[in-house]
Amino acid sequence: MEICREEKMGRRKASCYCPKLETVSWRDCSGEKVVTTEDLTAQELLKSKETEFAVADVTITYAQGDQIRKCRKCKTAFDExxxxxxxxxTTLAKRSNGYFGYQDILDSDGTRTGTISWVRFMVKRVSKILDDHDVDxxxxxxxKLNAVTRWNASNNRTDIILFDHPQFAHLNGDSILRDINPRELGDPFWVYPSMVEEIAQLHDVTIWETRNLLRDFELRRAFYRFNYKYLHEIPRHMTHVNEMVYVTESILTSIQKHHGHFLATDKAVDAPPKMFFLNIQSRxxxxxNMVTNLRHRAESNNARIQNEMALTYNDAARIDSSAMRAISLIGLLFLPAAFVAAIFSTSFFNFDAPTGIWKLSSHFWMYWAVAVPLTVVTVVSWFFGPVIMDKVMPQWRRWVE
Structure with a gap:
C-alpha cells in the first residue's frame, strides 16, 4: 500500500497542467495550400497522429520558453x-544577446537525414514620454525572438518553434507562411529570409526612434542645455540599439556560412532545385547588405550624439572659463595694490606722524634676500620637481592622484 501511494504521488507530481500551444500547419494538397490552426499540448505534438500538425509540410508552434523550461514533461516532449x-x-543562452546554431542530423552511416538550427534576435525599442512632473x-x-527549426530530409517537412514575445512571434509566423515556396522546402534555410527581414525592419524602426530623440535634442538644444541626465540617456540607449544591429549582422553572417555548408554538402539535390536554393542565398x-547599411546609419547617429555631448560640455567649460577669467581679472586688479600695501605694512617702513617723515630701515635688504631666492626655488621646483620625483620615487604620482 505504501509503494502504491508513492507511485500515485509520483504520477500526480509528474502531471502537466501547462496550457495548450497554438500551432499553425501548412500543407500543399495537389497545388491547394491548406492552413490549419490547432491548440495542442506538448504531448500531443509528440504522439498524436490524427491532427493536421502530424501530416503537415510546415508547422509553426508558438510557445513560452520560460514556461517550457519549468515543466519537465513539456521540456522532454520538445526535446524528443x-x-x-x-x-x-541553459542560462547562457537565455541571457545571450543573440546567436545562431546549426547541426546536421546524421544516421549511422553519416548520411544527413535532417538538420536542426536555432536562432535568437533582440531589438531595443525606445520612446520619449513626459513623466508626472512634465519632464522628458x-x-x-x-x-526578443527565439526560434528553433527542425528539417526532415526524407519528406522536406519543416517544424518551427517561435518562442517568447507573442505579438512579434506571430508577426514572424505570418511572414514565414506568406513567403512559403514549395520548391524551396528542400532547403532548411528557407525560413530565415522572412525572419531576418522582419528583424531588419524592426531595427530600421528603432534606429529612427533614436534618431528622432537625437533630432529633438538638436532642435531644442537651448532647452536641454544643462540637462545632463537626459543627455546621458540618449547615448546609453543608442549603444544598446547599435549593439543589437552588430549582433544581427553577425548572426546573418553565420546563417550564410552554414547555408553555404549545406549547399556544398547536399548531394541529394539536382541542378534545378539547387537554383531555387541559391535564390535563398541571394535573399x-x-x-x-541592408543590415550593414543600417549599422552605418546607427554609427552615424552615434557620431552625432557624441558631437552634441562634446558641444554641451564645451559650452559648460566655456561658461566656467568665463567665470574663472572674471575672477582672475579681479585678482589682477587688486594684486598690485595688495602687494604695495603688504610691503608698506611691514616694519621696514616707519611713518612719523608728528613730523610727517617716512623712514626706511637699513635692513630692508633682508626682505629681498629672502623673497628672491624663495621665488627662484618655487619656480624651479614647479618645472623640475616632477622630473626629479619620477627618478627618485616613481610611485609618487599614484599617491598624489
Missing amino acids: KFLIPRVWW EIKYHWV LDSLH
Whole structure:
C-alpha cells in the first residue's frame, strides 16, 4: 500500500497542467495550400497522429520558453520532437544577446537525414514620454525572438518553434507562411529570409526612434542645455540599439556560412532545385547588405550624439572659463595694490606722524634676500620637481592622484 501511494504521488507530481500551444500547419494538397490552426499540448505534438500538425509540410508552434523550461514533461516532449540542443535550455543562452546554431542530423552511416538550427534576435525599442512632473523621460522595452527549426530530409517537412514575445512571434509566423515556396522546402534555410527581414525592419524602426530623440535634442538644444541626465540617456540607449544591429549582422553572417555548408554538402539535390536554393542565398545576401547599411546609419547617429555631448560640455567649460577669467581679472586688479600695501605694512617702513617723515630701515635688504631666492626655488621646483620625483620615487604620482 505504501509503494502504491508513492507511485500515485509520483504520477500526480509528474502531471502537466501547462496550457495548450497554438500551432499553425501548412500543407500543399495537389497545388491547394491548406492552413490549419490547432491548440495542442506538448504531448500531443509528440504522439498524436490524427491532427493536421502530424501530416503537415510546415508547422509553426508558438510557445513560452520560460514556461517550457519549468515543466519537465513539456521540456522532454520538445526535446524528443524537435531535438532541441541542450545548450538552448541553459542560462547562457537565455541571457545571450543573440546567436545562431546549426547541426546536421546524421544516421549511422553519416548520411544527413535532417538538420536542426536555432536562432535568437533582440531589438531595443525606445520612446520619449513626459513623466508626472512634465519632464522628458525615455522609456524602452526589449523585443526578443527565439526560434528553433527542425528539417526532415526524407519528406522536406519543416517544424518551427517561435518562442517568447507573442505579438512579434506571430508577426514572424505570418511572414514565414506568406513567403512559403514549395520548391524551396528542400532547403532548411528557407525560413530565415522572412525572419531576418522582419528583424531588419524592426531595427530600421528603432534606429529612427533614436534618431528622432537625437533630432529633438538638436532642435531644442537651448532647452536641454544643462540637462545632463537626459543627455546621458540618449547615448546609453543608442549603444544598446547599435549593439543589437552588430549582433544581427553577425548572426546573418553565420546563417550564410552554414547555408553555404549545406549547399556544398547536399548531394541529394539536382541542378534545378539547387537554383531555387541559391535564390535563398541571394535573399540572405541582400538582407545582409541592408543590415550593414543600417549599422552605418546607427554609427552615424552615434557620431552625432557624441558631437552634441562634446558641444554641451564645451559650452559648460566655456561658461566656467568665463567665470574663472572674471575672477582672475579681479585678482589682477587688486594684486598690485595688495602687494604695495603688504610691503608698506611691514616694519621696514616707519611713518612719523608728528613730523610727517617716512623712514626706511637699513635692513630692508633682508626682505629681498629672502623673497628672491624663495621665488627662484618655487619656480624651479614647479618645472623640475616632477622630473626629479619620477627618478627618485616613481610611485609618487599614484599617491598624489
